[in-house]
Each structure stands twice: as C-alpha cells, then as structure tokens.
Amino acid sequence: MDDLLREFVTETSESLDVVDVELVRFEQEPNNAEILGNIFRLVHTIKGTCGFLGLPRLEALAHAAETLMGKFRDGAPATREAVSVILASIDRIKSIIDALARDQREPDGSDADLIGELERLCQRVGAPAAGVESKPAVTTSQAIEIEDVAAPCMDGTQPAGEVDTAESVAKAEPKGGNQSIRVAVDTLDHLMDMVSELVLTRNQLLEIVRRHEESEFKAPLQRLSNVTAELQEGVMKTRMQPIGNAWQKLPRIVRDLAEELGKQIDLEMHGAETELDRQVLDLIKDPLTHMVRNSADHGLETPAERRAAGKPECGRIRLSAYHEGGHIIIRIADDGRGLDTARIKAKAIAQGLVSEADAQKLSDAQIHKFIFFPGFSTAATVTNISGRGVGMDVVRTNIDQIGGTIDVKSVAGAGVSFTIKIPLTLAIVSALIVTAGGEHFAIPQIAVVELVRARGGSDHRVERIRDTAVLRLRDKLLPLAHLATLLGLGNGSDHEQGYIVVLQVGSQCFGVAVDGVFHTEEIVVKPMSSRLRHITMFSGNTILGDGSVIMIVDPNGIAQAIGGTVSGQLAAAEVAESKPMESSAAETTSLLVFRAGSPHAKAVPLSLVTRLEEIDAKTIELSNGRHMIQYRGQLMPLIRMNEDVRVKGEGPQPLLVFSDGSHSMALVVDEIVDIVEDRLDIQVASDTPGVLGSAIVKGQATEIIDVGHFLPLAFEDWFRRKDRPARVERRSVLLVDDSPFFRNMLTPVLQAAGFKVAVASSAPAALEMINAGETFDVIVTDIEMPELNGYEFAEKLRADPRTAAIPVIGISSTVSAEAAEHGRRAGFHDFVAKFDRQGLIASLKEQSELDRVA
Amino acid sequence: MRNKTDNINTGEYVTATIDGQLFGLPILRVQDVFMPERVTRVPLAPPEIAGVLNMRGRIVTLIDMRRRLGLRPRESDTAAMAIGVETRGESYGLLIDAVGEVLKLDDNAREQNPVNLSPELARVSAGIHRLEEQLLMVLDVDRVLDIDARAAA
Known part of the structure; x- marks a missing residue:
C-alpha cells in the first residue's frame, strides 16, 4: 500500500502541475475543447484513484471540481470566477497531497467552503445538474482522449502503457509492456x-x-x-x-499575480524544448520563478500607467531559452518601466556599497548591477509578491553555484532584460589541448573551425596593420591574437612558428595563435572556483588524463577580448557593458580604418574587405582611361574613392581589394590606419555617393564607406552577369532591418543584383506595408529587432494567408545551428549571416526561383 | 580531540607559521594538510591565487597566504605546505610555510586585534592569543577566503 500511495502522490503532483498550466490556457481560450478534455481527464483520474485508495477528503473535493468542469465541457461559459475557484481547489488538493506525502494519511479538516462554492457555481451555471450526471460522459471522453492527449501532458517518465480504461485498476497493477520506468x-x-x-x-x-x-x-x-x-x-x-519543465508553473503564477495586482500580463515562452542537464535545471528553477515574479510585480506597470505612457495595456513578459556555444542562454525580458536607476543609486549609497562621489562616476549599467548585492531590494512597499529583501542576490548565488553568470540591461520606460548564461551541463565536452606561454589549455572543440599553420608565402599569412595582427585565410581577413598575450602570459611566440586555431563564436570568426597543439581529449568540465569565475577567458577547468589541472578557454571571452585591441579585456568588458538591450546597431563590428583623399578617417566593415594589398605603384597601368593592375593573372580595375585621391606614381600603393566570385576590384587609398572594434552607429547620414554617413569610431568622427556604391563602378555589369534574372520583370524584395547601416549597405547590393528593393525599419512597419496592399516576392528580415523580432515577424507572415507563401530569409549577425533551427521552425526559408553578401544574393535567387517554379 | 566538550570555551587550533608569524586555524575547519604538487597557474587570477591543483579528483584552489596577508613573498626554494579548507562545497588550500602542532586554547583568553595591526591582517584576524613565547593570531577562515575577485581584476 505504501508504494501505491507514494506513486499516487508523485503522479498526482505532476498531473496537478499540468492542470495548473492547462487551466490558465483554458481561461484564455474557453472554447478549446481539447484543453478542457485534458483537464477533465486529469481531475477525473485523481478522483478515481482517491476512491480506490480510500481518501475521502480528496475524492469529495475532486468530485466537486470535476462536476463544475463537466458543465464547462457541456458548453457552459468558463467565467474568471469559476476558474479561480477551481484553481483554489487544485491548490487545496495540492496541500492535502503534501500532507499525505508527509504523514501517509489525509490531514484533518474540511473542504466544505470550497465544495460549497463549487456547487453554488454549478447551480448558477445552470445546466440540468449534479455530478452523477457527468459520470457516463466521463467514460466516453476518457476513451477518446487516451490516444491523443495522454502522452503530451505528462513528462517522459509517464508509463505509456498505463493509461487504461479502468484507470484505478491500472494504477494497482502495473503491467508488462511499459515503455518507460521511473528512476530515482x-x-x-x-x-x-x-x-x-x-x-x-x-x-x-x-x-x-x-x-x-x-x-x-x-x-x-x-x-x-x-x-x-x-x-x-x-x-x-x-x-x-526540457527547460519547459522549469517553466511549467509560471503561467499559473503570472495569472494569479495579474489577478492580485490588477495588471494584464501576457507571458510568452520561447524555446521551452531547449534541453539541459537536470542538475542545472533544478538549480535555476527557483531563480527563474523569482525573476518572473519580480517582472510582474516591479517591472510591469498598471494598465492605467501603461496607457499614460502610450504603451498597450497588456504588459509582456518574455521568457526565452536557446543554446549558444556550449552554453544555455535564458532571457527574461519585460516591457515595463525599467529599473529605477536613481533609487538604486540612492539605496546603494545608503547601504554603504559605494560612496556618493564614486556613484556619480558610475554608468547606469554599473549602477544596475547593485541589485545583485546581498540584501538589496528597492521595492518601496513590501508587497505580498516580492520586495522582501531576499531578491536578486539569492538568484545570483544560485546561478553562481552552477558556474553561470547573470547580467541585466535596462532601458528606462522600455523594460528590463535579464540574461542568464549557464553551462549546458556540468559534464563532459571534447576539447583541443594546446600550449601557450608555457601552460596548457583546453579549447572546446565545438568552437574550433580549423587549425592552420601560417607561413610566409602560403595562402594563409599573418599580416600586420600597425600593431594589429590579422590572419589572411583564403579570401578572408580574420582578427588574430596570441593566446599568451590574451592571458597576460607575455607575448607568445612568433605567429609564424606556432599554430593558429580558427574559432567561431556566433558569426564572429577569429584566429588565436598558440605555441603548440597536442591532441583532443574528452574532458570533464568542472566549474571554476567562485574566486576565479570573474575571469571571462575561462569557462571552467578540468583534470587531464595525467592528473594535472588545466583551464578551459571560453571562446566567448576570447571573442570579446580580441575586440578591444589596445586596452584589451577591460575595454571589451566596457563595450559589452554599454550595449543597450537588443539593438543590433549596438553590436560591435570590426572596422578597417583608412585615409583616402583627405585627412579625415574613413572606415569600412572589415568583413567586407577581401584582402589588403600593397603594390608597387609602377605596376599600375592605364588602359581605356582607367587604372588597372595585373593581379593573379587578371586585370583588376582600381577605383579612386573620390577625385582627391591620387594614384601614386611610385612607391608602395595600399589597396583594399573586394572580390565577388571571379571579379575583383581595388579601392585606392592613401593609408591604412588601423583595425578597430567598435559599435557601428551611423549618426549622420550622408548625401555624398559612396558614403553611408558618419559614425564615431574610437572617439573619432569617421566616414563609413558604402562599398556597394563602388562595386558597379569597377564593372558596369557587377552582379549582373550570369546571376541577373533573365526575365525583364524584376523580382521585388522587402528588406526589414532596424539598423540604418545595414539597410543602406544592403539596398544597393540587392539593387545591383537586379531586385526591386523596398525597405522597412521595423517588423510592424513591414506588416503595415503588406496590409496596405504592397506585394513582394521575397522578404529579407533582420532577427534582432525591437518590438517584433524576426522570428515573431516570420510567424506572423506564416499565419496570414496573403503572405504565407512568400519566402522569408533571415539575416543575423549570429548564425548558429540553433538559431537556424529556430528560424526554420518560425518559418524562415533560409538563414544568412549579415555580412555574407554573396550568400544572401545566392539565397535570394534560389528563393525567388523556387517561388517562380511553385 | 575527544575532549573538546570538556569546556565549551576551549577551542582547538591547528597552528601554522607564515613569514615567522604564528597563526591558528579552528581545527573543525581544517580538512587536511598536504604538500602541493603540480600546481597549475591561473592566468589573470587575483595575485593571492597561487594556482589550482588536483587532490584526489577534486580541484583545489591554492591561496598564497603571504600575499593574502600582505607579508613578504616567499623565497622560491622553500617548500610550502598547504592547509585544506572547504567553503560552500568548494575546496581551497591555504599556502603556508610550515604547519605546527594542535593547540587547545581558551577562547575567553582571546584578545582583540591591536588597533595598529596592518589592514590586511586586521581583515582576517579573529583575535590574538598570548602564548608563552609568542603571539598567535586566530584566522577567520571565511574572511581569508573572501577574496574580492572584482577589485583584484
């Protein structure tokens, strides 16, 4: 009997969690018979089992709840009040179950209050009547639902063979043929x-x-x-x-909170199927719940306040999870009022965490970090929900324990977003063992693209622009740094002596030079000591086969550090810090800074440049009134940026080479200055052809060059050769991107490729154009956008019969397998990296051709 | 050790010398005493962190107590010992010069820190015992381990 009872308790608790979620869904979609059937079946099972086990109190309560739900199923409208009472009953059932688990018997007490309430509602709902009536209906519905509903509403450990028509008997004697078993x-x-x-x-x-x-x-x-x-x-x-297991309780919690606080809250959950180690899952469950509560209580405003601020009355909490480079990123974002910077600052000063003078020097982002300090809570009034002083510091402690990090970004009036980064598992990964600066390190294999030896004369060479080393790898230039330098272990060996490990993080590719490479090994990842976890270069440490301990290099940390060339790590950390949330314009880009025709700095994204060349000016020839050089057996036209640029008569002439398939052209410049990593934020647009506008790059006003303008100057048929659509009618493409830079950069490229281009600066703007009757053959959209992101946009397009058939191509600065998968699910036909111009054009051709065939 | 309940005010301390000074650590906090071998340096770590090593499958973080306490750095040829302690599930080794005997001390006889004690020492000291020949400083293990990583970085 004991075993039976224990099993009943476990199963019922799980079922009740499901009921919770389903009920909240049901309230929103009262006409969804499937959800109701689900709930009904679960409650019915509980009732039946209670009868069998001799638990009269539970049985009576479950029966009353079931009767009321029976009315709904028979078509009575589900009122908010009724759902609340049913939820209250479920809570009571839970507390009884808890007591049952503890004492092995039902606790004393009466449920007459709830039963009375349930019956009263039953009467009022009006359908002819009592619980007895619903009985026959129960068995029939039971039989139908078994096939389709049983599996999804339970977790994987639910014995599949267990669902039987005589449900109570099935519990008593588990049969052979079970597909799964419960394991402690x-x-x-x-x-x-x-x-x-x-x-x-x-x-x-x-x-x-x-x-x-x-x-x-x-x-x-x-x-x-x-x-x-x-x-x-x-x-x-x-x-x-799946992380969804940890989210299961949230819809119910949010619903209750909304009710209590008089707010309207829409909880969105994305990536619930993202899997992670259960040990990790257990540890983040409570922090997540706490943070969602926080968002609902402190973050979101009341409907009146929201209306006054010009926002929709219904607040939004968005929970998302996805994999990125061996980590899981969980984001909790709301569109509420944002953190109260002034109050946090005042409180930090009051608590002696920072002196008043120092506080004035801190950036908002740094001030926001105080919320993670022990005992810090700014809620003016201690509400029932949160604000009891055990807040984000507890969350952070929990996350620290599993080797994770938490970060907060807040924009006043627009909301807060918390990003939690945790290791996928506290377990085992494959790693490349390398040596640098006399120490061994492990680099996770997942981030390694290839291993090259750079030697003079070979296709991959190390070049220097001022003090910055870059790796010339086939037709790409990659930022390069020595691991020893990055880790402060001296300058490392000459790049030409050792190996270069090419790493990829998101869409960012870079080279890390090491002194030697040994072998790959399966390593057991152990979290860094909490005293060392602030070192962003390492994600953990491990014990090797020979018993020694080595550090595991974190490719994400390296990527950040490589960004800031001069001031190193600190600068990179600063840059990361100053990123406002979810704005693609704020991402840093590697920029090649040069001078041409004037002393003012000019820049172009490094990823667009195929090669940097320095040729002897004497080899420049004049043909057909144009400057040309013989380059790799072909004639390559030289284009001057403007009239002021002089093509030198002698001496070395620096060139920026751009290639597209078999065509290459070179831009003549006076001097290549530097490669810098900075945010590309065009602040002043330009009317001058060939210049997109001006941006501040490393503290200097810099002209950003529009490469797309110069390409057709070199070859009039640039992009129009074989790949130009044969038809006279031009395919139309809608380009959606919130960053003016990318809109400006891609538009001429797409036009040159023979497309008619329309642009929209946001997904809602794009939808408006579509609603206004404009039609497009293909839609190209950015992923990271405020308001509606690319995935949501694609889903909206899919849902609309007018646009469902239009191919959608996602462009993103981070193209990972997971993102691509996410994209496919959302309805993207293809997924291309932002700077991959040729990839985009190829994809556009393909999609618009497919469309035509179809 | 068995007599530790004789007088509730008596505590047992493992003694250690660091740069000539005698220190005491509450015996209940001490896991083991070992000779650190095959220590791996941790680049970019705070200076107090001497490195990490493998102790029977656990990764132990070594803290150089001389640096931690603001004392003179060790001459490289003297072999160091380490006292193993744990906090919140993590293992640490406190690098000391030599380990001494276990002393039973009356906690009531412990005196407060002299006001002119260096801030590095005052931060981690739980008080001073006057022994026959010398003074013994009782270390507060938790405060020793409370290295402000961010400030150091």
Whole structure:
C-alpha cells in the first residue's frame, strides 16, 4: 500500500502541475475543447484513484471540481470566477497531497467552503445538474482522449502503457509492456558521477598507452574507450530535460499575480524544448520563478500607467531559452518601466556599497548591477509578491553555484532584460589541448573551425596593420591574437612558428595563435572556483588524463577580448557593458580604418574587405582611361574613392581589394590606419555617393564607406552577369532591418543584383506595408529587432494567408545551428549571416526561383 | 580531540607559521594538510591565487597566504605546505610555510586585534592569543577566503 500511495502522490503532483498550466490556457481560450478534455481527464483520474485508495477528503473535493468542469465541457461559459475557484481547489488538493506525502494519511479538516462554492457555481451555471450526471460522459471522453492527449501532458517518465480504461485498476497493477520506468534522481546522479570517474580513468589509461608504441592493451583499450563514450552519452541523455519543465508553473503564477495586482500580463515562452542537464535545471528553477515574479510585480506597470505612457495595456513578459556555444542562454525580458536607476543609486549609497562621489562616476549599467548585492531590494512597499529583501542576490548565488553568470540591461520606460548564461551541463565536452606561454589549455572543440599553420608565402599569412595582427585565410581577413598575450602570459611566440586555431563564436570568426597543439581529449568540465569565475577567458577547468589541472578557454571571452585591441579585456568588458538591450546597431563590428583623399578617417566593415594589398605603384597601368593592375593573372580595375585621391606614381600603393566570385576590384587609398572594434552607429547620414554617413569610431568622427556604391563602378555589369534574372520583370524584395547601416549597405547590393528593393525599419512597419496592399516576392528580415523580432515577424507572415507563401530569409549577425533551427521552425526559408553578401544574393535567387517554379 | 566538550570555551587550533608569524586555524575547519604538487597557474587570477591543483579528483584552489596577508613573498626554494579548507562545497588550500602542532586554547583568553595591526591582517584576524613565547593570531577562515575577485581584476 505504501508504494501505491507514494506513486499516487508523485503522479498526482505532476498531473496537478499540468492542470495548473492547462487551466490558465483554458481561461484564455474557453472554447478549446481539447484543453478542457485534458483537464477533465486529469481531475477525473485523481478522483478515481482517491476512491480506490480510500481518501475521502480528496475524492469529495475532486468530485466537486470535476462536476463544475463537466458543465464547462457541456458548453457552459468558463467565467474568471469559476476558474479561480477551481484553481483554489487544485491548490487545496495540492496541500492535502503534501500532507499525505508527509504523514501517509489525509490531514484533518474540511473542504466544505470550497465544495460549497463549487456547487453554488454549478447551480448558477445552470445546466440540468449534479455530478452523477457527468459520470457516463466521463467514460466516453476518457476513451477518446487516451490516444491523443495522454502522452503530451505528462513528462517522459509517464508509463505509456498505463493509461487504461479502468484507470484505478491500472494504477494497482502495473503491467508488462511499459515503455518507460521511473528512476530515482539519486540513482541517475550517482551513475553520472561514476561515468565521469570512468572517463577520467579511461583518459589516464589512454595517456599511458600513448607512451608505449607497441602495447597489447591498445585494441581492448580502444574498445573500452568507445564503450565509455557511448555510456557517457547515454547517461547524459537520461539527465537531459526540457527547460519547459522549469517553466511549467509560471503561467499559473503570472495569472494569479495579474489577478492580485490588477495588471494584464501576457507571458510568452520561447524555446521551452531547449534541453539541459537536470542538475542545472533544478538549480535555476527557483531563480527563474523569482525573476518572473519580480517582472510582474516591479517591472510591469498598471494598465492605467501603461496607457499614460502610450504603451498597450497588456504588459509582456518574455521568457526565452536557446543554446549558444556550449552554453544555455535564458532571457527574461519585460516591457515595463525599467529599473529605477536613481533609487538604486540612492539605496546603494545608503547601504554603504559605494560612496556618493564614486556613484556619480558610475554608468547606469554599473549602477544596475547593485541589485545583485546581498540584501538589496528597492521595492518601496513590501508587497505580498516580492520586495522582501531576499531578491536578486539569492538568484545570483544560485546561478553562481552552477558556474553561470547573470547580467541585466535596462532601458528606462522600455523594460528590463535579464540574461542568464549557464553551462549546458556540468559534464563532459571534447576539447583541443594546446600550449601557450608555457601552460596548457583546453579549447572546446565545438568552437574550433580549423587549425592552420601560417607561413610566409602560403595562402594563409599573418599580416600586420600597425600593431594589429590579422590572419589572411583564403579570401578572408580574420582578427588574430596570441593566446599568451590574451592571458597576460607575455607575448607568445612568433605567429609564424606556432599554430593558429580558427574559432567561431556566433558569426564572429577569429584566429588565436598558440605555441603548440597536442591532441583532443574528452574532458570533464568542472566549474571554476567562485574566486576565479570573474575571469571571462575561462569557462571552467578540468583534470587531464595525467592528473594535472588545466583551464578551459571560453571562446566567448576570447571573442570579446580580441575586440578591444589596445586596452584589451577591460575595454571589451566596457563595450559589452554599454550595449543597450537588443539593438543590433549596438553590436560591435570590426572596422578597417583608412585615409583616402583627405585627412579625415574613413572606415569600412572589415568583413567586407577581401584582402589588403600593397603594390608597387609602377605596376599600375592605364588602359581605356582607367587604372588597372595585373593581379593573379587578371586585370583588376582600381577605383579612386573620390577625385582627391591620387594614384601614386611610385612607391608602395595600399589597396583594399573586394572580390565577388571571379571579379575583383581595388579601392585606392592613401593609408591604412588601423583595425578597430567598435559599435557601428551611423549618426549622420550622408548625401555624398559612396558614403553611408558618419559614425564615431574610437572617439573619432569617421566616414563609413558604402562599398556597394563602388562595386558597379569597377564593372558596369557587377552582379549582373550570369546571376541577373533573365526575365525583364524584376523580382521585388522587402528588406526589414532596424539598423540604418545595414539597410543602406544592403539596398544597393540587392539593387545591383537586379531586385526591386523596398525597405522597412521595423517588423510592424513591414506588416503595415503588406496590409496596405504592397506585394513582394521575397522578404529579407533582420532577427534582432525591437518590438517584433524576426522570428515573431516570420510567424506572423506564416499565419496570414496573403503572405504565407512568400519566402522569408533571415539575416543575423549570429548564425548558429540553433538559431537556424529556430528560424526554420518560425518559418524562415533560409538563414544568412549579415555580412555574407554573396550568400544572401545566392539565397535570394534560389528563393525567388523556387517561388517562380511553385 | 575527544575532549573538546570538556569546556565549551576551549577551542582547538591547528597552528601554522607564515613569514615567522604564528597563526591558528579552528581545527573543525581544517580538512587536511598536504604538500602541493603540480600546481597549475591561473592566468589573470587575483595575485593571492597561487594556482589550482588536483587532490584526489577534486580541484583545489591554492591561496598564497603571504600575499593574502600582505607579508613578504616567499623565497622560491622553500617548500610550502598547504592547509585544506572547504567553503560552500568548494575546496581551497591555504599556502603556508610550515604547519605546527594542535593547540587547545581558551577562547575567553582571546584578545582583540591591536588597533595598529596592518589592514590586511586586521581583515582576517579573529583575535590574538598570548602564548608563552609568542603571539598567535586566530584566522577567520571565511574572511581569508573572501577574496574580492572584482577589485583584484
């Protein structure tokens, strides 16, 4: 009986969580019979089991709730009041279950109040009557729902064979043929620990065998190794759970809060299927709940305040989760009033966290970070919901424990967004072991694109622009830094001696020079000590096969550090800090700064430049009134930026080479100044052809050059050769991007490729154009945009029959496999990196051709 | 050790010398005493962090107590010892010059820090005991481990 009771308690608790979520959904969609059927079945099962186990109190309450729900199912309207009472009943059932788990018997007490209320509502709803009536209906609905509803509403551990027509009997005797079994979490944890140890031991053995060339252990060890790998993967899989499990309770919590606070709150959840290790999941569950509560209570305004601020009355809390480079990013954003910077500052001063004088020097972002300090809460009134002084510091402690980080971005009046970055699992990854500055390091294999040796004369060369090294890799220029330098271990060896590990983070590609490369190894990731976790260059540490400890390099940290060339890490941290939320214009871009025709600085995104060349001016020839040079067996036209640029008669002539397939052209410049990493934010647009506008780059006003303008000057048929659509009618494309820079940069490129281009600065603006009757053959949209992001935009387009068939191409500065997958689900036909001009054009051709065929 | 309940005011302390000064650590906080081997430096770490090492499958963070306490740096050829402590599930090793005997001290006899104690020492000291030949400073382990990573970086 004990086992039976325990199983009942576990299962019922799970079912009740589902009921919670479903009820909130039901309230929003009262006509959805499927949801109602779901709820009804769950409550009915509870009732039935209670009867069987002899739990009269639970049975009576469940029965009354079921009766009322029966009315809804028979068509009575579900009122807010009725749902509230049912939710209250569910809560009561939960508390009884809790007591049951503790004392093995039902607690004393009466539920007459709730039962009375339920019955009263039943009467009022009016349908002919009592609970007995609904009985026959129950069994029929039961039979229908079994196939389609049973599985999704339970988690994976629910025995599939268990759902049976005589539900109470099924509980009593679990049958053979079950597809899954329940396993205690402790068992899995223990298994995982053992596997981690096994991996370490296996690595040790491999290390020993590596030293003995001819060993009879080699073959069996290889087999052991393979089996270990599979075992490891299997055990890891058993521990992965969708993050949605941690979110399950949130809709209910938000609903209750909204009710209590008199607010309207819309909770959006994206990426609920993102899986992560259950150990990690357990630890973030409470922080997430707490933060959502916070957003609802402090973040969102009352409907009246929102109306006054010109926002929709219904506030929005947006929860999203996705994978990025071995981490999981969870974001909680609201569109409320934002953090109260002045009050946080005042409180920080009052609590002695910072002196008044120092506080004046802090940026808003730095002030916002005070909310993570112990005992910090700014809620003016302590409400029932939050503001009890145990706030974000607790959240941060929990996240610290699992080696994660939390960051906050707030824009006054526009909302707050918290970004939590946590490791995917506290487990095992494949890593490349390298040496730099006399120390060994592990670089996660997932971020490594390729390994090259740079030597003079080969296709990959290391070049210097002032003090900045860049790697010329085939037709790309990549920023390059030595790992030893990045880690403050001296200057490292000459780039030409060692290896260069090409890493990719999002769409950012860069080279990291190391002194030597050893081998790859499966490493067990252990979180950094909390005293060392502030070092952004490392994501953790590990014990190698030989027993030594080494640091695991965090590619994200390296990417940031490579950005700030001069002031290194600090500058990069500053830049990251000053990013306003979710604005693509704020992302940093590698810019090539040069001078041409005037002493003023000019710049062009480095990723657009194919090569930097310095040629002997004597090799420049004049042909057909144009400057040309012979370059790699072809004639390459030289274009002057403007009349003031002089093509030199002798000496070295610097050139920026742009290539597109077989065509290359070069822009003649006076001097290449530097490569810098900065936000590209065009502040003053320009009328001058060839100049997009002016931006501040490293504190200097700089002209941003429109490469798209110069390409057709070199070849009149640039982009129009083979890939120009044969038809006379031009395909039309709608370009949606909130960044004026990208709109300006892509428009001429697309026009040159033969498209008719319309632009919109936001998704709502684009939808307006569509609503106004404009039609497009293809839509190209940015992903990171305020208001409506690219995914939501695509979903909206899919939902509208007028636009459902239009191919949509997503462009993003971060193209990861996950993002692409997310995009496909949202309805994107293709996904291209922002700077990948050729990729975009190829994709456009393909999509508009497909469209034509269809 | 078994007698520690004889008098509730008596505490047992593991003693250690660091740069000639005698320190005491509450014995209940001490996990083990070991000779650190194969220490891995941690680039960009605060200067007090001497490195990390593997102790029976656990990663232990070593804290150079001389630096932590603002004392003279060690001459490189003297072999150091480490006292293992734990906090919030993490293992640390406090790098000291030599470990001494275990002393039983009356907590009531502990005196407050002299006001002219250096700030580095005052921050981590839980008080002073006057022994026959010398003074013993009782270390507050939690405060020793409370390295402000951000300030150091």
